[in-house]
Amino acid sequence: MKYTLCLVLIVMGIGLPQIAFSQLNIFACEPEWASLVKELGGDRVLTTSATTAHQDPHRIEARPSLIAKVRRADLLVCSGAELEIGWLPMLQRQAGNRKVLAGQTGYFEAAQWVDRLGIPEKVDRSMGDVHASGNPHVHLDPRRLLQIASALNERLISLDPSNAQYYQSRFADFKHRWQLAMERWQRLAEPLKGMRLVVHHQDWDYLFDWLHIEKVGALEPKPGLPTSAGHLAKLKHTLTEMPASAIVYTHYQNPKAAKRLSQLTGIVAVELPYTVGGGEGVTDLFTLFDETLKRLLKVKS
Amino acid sequence: MIKRISHISTLSLVLGLTPVYAAESESFNPAISLILDGRFSAYENETDYELPGFMLGGEAGRGEEGFHLGHNELAISANVDDMFYGKMTAVIADHEGETEVELEEAYIETLALGNGLTVKGGRFFSAIGYLNQQHPHAWDFSDAPLIYRGLFGDQLRDDGLQISWVAPTELYLKLGGEITRGERFPAGGASHGGAGANSLFAKIGGDIGESQAWQVGLSHWQADIENRTSGGHHHDGGAHEIPTYTGDSRISGIDFVWKWAPQGNASERNLKLQGEYFIRDEEGTVVMDDGSVTPESTTYDGEQKGWYLQAVYQFIPRWRVGLRYDRLDSDNRGSDQAVLAEAGLDNEGHTPERLTLMGDYSHSEYSRVRLQYAKDDSYEDTDNILTLQYIMSLGPHGAHQF
Numbered sequence: 001m002k003y004t005l006c007l008v009l010i011v012m013g014i015g016l017p018q019i020a021f022s023q024l025n026i027f028a029c030e031p032e033w034a035s036l037v038k039e040l041g042g043d044r045v046l047t048t049s050a051t052t053a054h055q056d057p058h059r060i061e062a063r064p065s066l067i068a069k070v071r072r073a074d075l076l077v078c079s080g081a082e083l084e085i086g087w088l089p090m091l092q093r094q095a096g097n098r099k100v101l102a103g104q105t106g107y108f109e110a111a112q113w114v115d116r117l118g119i120p121e122k123v124d125r126s127m128g129d130v131h132a133s134g135n136p137h138v139h140l141d142p143r144r145l146l147q148i149a150s151a152l153n154e155r156l157i158s159l160d161p162s163n164a165q166y167y168q169s170r171f172a173d174f175k176h177r178w179q180l181a182m183e184r185w186q187r188l189a190e191p192l193k194g195m196r197l198v199v200h201h202q203d204w205d206y207l208f209d210w211l212h213i214e215k216v217g218a219l220e221p222k223p224g225l226p227t228s229a230g231h232l233a234k235l236k237h238t239l240t241e242m243p244a245s246a247i248v249y250t251h252y253q254n255p256k257a258a259k260r261l262s263q264l265t266g267i268v269a270v271e272l273p274y275t276v277g278g279g280e281g282v283t284d285l286f287t288l289f290d291e292t293l294k295r296l297l298k299v300k301s
Numbered sequence: 302m303i304k305r306i307s308h309i310s311t312l313s314l315v316l317g318l319t320p321v322y323a324a325e326s327e328s329f330n331p332a333i334s335l336i337l338d339g340r341f342s343a344y345e346n347e348t349d350y351e352l353p354g355f356m357l358g359g360e361a362g363r364g365e366e367g368f369h370l371g372h373n374e375l376a377i378s379a380n381v382d383d384m385f386y387g388k389m390t391a392v393i394a395d396h397e398g399e400t401e402v403e404l405e406e407a408y409i410e411t412l413a414l415g416n417g418l419t420v421k422g423g424r425f426f427s428a429i430g431y432l433n434q435q436h437p438h439a440w441d442f443s444d445a446p447l448i449y450r451g452l453f454g455d456q457l458r459d460d461g462l463q464i465s466w467v468a469p470t471e472l473y474l475k476l477g478g479e480i481t482r483g484e485r486f487p488a489g490g491a492s493h494g495g496a497g498a499n500s501l502f503a504k505i506g507g508d509i510g511e512s513q514a515w516q517v518g519l520s521h522w523q524a525d526i527e528n529r530t531s532g533g534h535h536h537d538g539g540a541h542e543i544p545t546y547t548g549d550s551r552i553s554g555i556d557f558v559w560k561w562a563p564q565g566n567a568s569e570r571n572l573k574l575q576g577e578y579f580i581r582d583e584e585g586t587v588v589m590d591d592g593s594v595t596p597e598s599t600t601y602d603g604e605q606k607g608w609y610l611q612a613v614y615q616f617i618p619r620w621r622v623g624l625r626y627d628r629l630d631s632d633n634r635g636s637d638q639a640v641l642a643e644a645g646l647d648n649e650g651h652t653p654e655r656l657t658l659m660g661d662y663s664h665s666e667y668s669r670v671r672l673q674y675a676k677d678d679s680y681e682d683t684d685n686i687l688t689l690q691y692i693m694s695l696g697p698h699g700a701h702q703f
Contacts, residue, residue, distance in 0.1 A: 054564035063514045064473035064506025071467045090700035096467050098413035226618045
């Protein structure tokens, strides 16, 4: 008797017709992927981002609202490479949506489609929060981003073949605009070559790889660990011998550490947008790189 | 559907879309995680612990004095295949000088039923309440709320089957039910051929803006109990009598949790408020089993209820403080008040309460050191309890539930 209600609901659950979607329901783990999905999917997709530029994508809670979103998603678009390991597997287990499990077509892991940097030879917790499959912050290299866009385009087509032509033409258009932008950025970024920067976390490795910028230190003594006075003193010592142009951090990181080191060394601290929504006017992937370069060039001049 | 997926994978092969290499460290080795928990506790009271109005069982108690080990557990988990997930947790503890291994959890869970359905089978923590499903190492205080101690012997877990369903709605809605053996405290006797307990639960939740998230749960548990024993009362060290209850038992509860973090970024500052209320109705017979043919007995019609409210605030990275208030009440009647009193069911006009303060430091997300003070008025004499605790986690440690 007690279970009648439960049973009825379960039967309803099975019986509910797959909600006839004219649009693909896409759950992006981070704003950069939501933005890419919008570029490629246009009005044929409905996109939500699980996180904002104000949130640390390493540390998100498997909140009820996110479970509800994963439950209804046709596709998850995430960085992968263990960036979301602290929350995404829990969402996938809780949501009961088999379409978006790892290994399914409904789970797209961006980092899987590019050459990753910083794959450790050995992984040990005493090294901090290191990712065995390499640095997951892959979106900050526009060359890699284009590779990811190409793979994502194929994924959209395989999930929604009836709109294949639409996706193909959107991708072609995006690719064209992106390549033009890349040429412009590369010209603009010429003076940044060889620039030396101190980072908060290893968020920028791919950007630096693209622009040939040198990372000379990190505010986190080990990835994921908060900075300490001792570590700042050590950094200061290194920086007096070999100075850097700036200390970079992003919105979700506490600026205190960067500002403290800036006081100690006289090196300017600069906030970079990191992802879409991470600064004024940073509304899509194009403006993300425009703004990032603008702020770095301002330091250089 | 399956046809469609296989069609798609062929398609991607044709397109030559192969990943550079798998980014996920998928290995055949299951994840092995070890929790280390050690404590030092100081109590002011020397008297035996009791909770007036409640028959204690399970792991309930105030804990050991001085240096001792807490909840050391070894968990092994992995996806069995594309359909099942499996997990086993063993607790290794000393009991009266002997090391015992207890199988705390051993369950499998479906991954790919789809349509929001999940089936779990084996031994697991019941999904009733909020705190019940969390492992003790994830608790914000070093001990369980008094109502969990009184009703569930700290935590309700059993062997059986659980079915849950997540609705395809904007608002998070999860409904589920469990049928379990009903042999462990607070059930007993594994009635109905070893399917003596069942429960229903519902959870709803969502976000309020960018900075707040909430969840509310309702739960109901019931069992037909045959010979549930408990420690009872040891007033006058006469012949050893074991209070034994037979009858029915129903527990209803409501729980909520609300979390706040500025712009949803919990790494700097965050606040968590949570509270739960449970009420239990029981009707049956209590027998004081002393091994004789005609033990003392009484009819028993009892109501026990209680709640707690707690707040935990992380004010800077690594550091948190917390405050918890517990309160219980009971109204137990029977044909023989003296027997009820012997069984620990007479609350002697006492309403147990407790105030707990805690502060903890987490060097990383894998290590935590905690200092806790409690003013415990849960029985006649007020106790002042100081606990120093460490909780460390080794190996891959899965995400915690909300």
